[in-house]
Amino acid sequence: MKAAYLKPFLVAAFIILVDQVIKTWVRTHMDFNQEIHFLGSHGMLRYTENNGMAFGWEIGGEGGKLTLTLFRIVAVLGIGYGLVYLVKHKYHRGLIMCVALIFAGALGNIIDSTFYGLLYQHGHLFEGRVVDMFYFPLIRGTYPSWFPAWHGQSFEFFQPIFNLADASISVGVIAILIFQKRYFKHEVPELSSPNSEMVEE
Secondary structure, eight states: OOOHHHHHHHHHHHHHHHHHHHHHHHHSSSSSTTTSBBBBBSSSEEEEEEEGGGGOOOOOOOHHHHHHHHHHHHHHHHHHHHHHHHHHHTTTTTHHHHHHHHHHHHHHHHHIIIIIIIHHHSOOOOHHHHHEEEEOOOEEEOTTSSSSSTTEEEEEEEEEEEOHHHHHHHHHHHHHSSHHHHTTTTOOOOOOOOOHHHHHO
């Protein structure tokens, strides 16, 4: 494998490692819902946990939690297969890197869902809660009186609390959407054969 195509796997491994280091530090050094501010009131660590998908989305009930975890495992296996396929067929390296970011983020959260229940919480495999910590409430205010439906209610941007794995998934997906025309042009390997030399002559 060429170094250019090995790089996405190294980046994915690095993201998974750092994501788990951050989550372990937060879990062992912070109390639940404790905040550590690093950008005043607009950026902080806040230790939370969620049962579901990125940014706190979830499926209700114990059966929903198990279903979601198993779905995640199947999904990350599919993403991993797709990543290997893209590398094998020499697709655009930007696309490969984006898929590697998505793979890393999905696997990082799967580690939480699969093992954290057994290691830290209530002793069951596949029922762990995902650790989140990054919180950036950049804008806070109240909807004006003329605003439909929500007038007078408070609003906050950016409200979700997330982790590095969530951010990795988001960056990968957004980059694919922005650069999709460039990424989905197949990279054709250079031909080197005696016939090609004869054609040139």
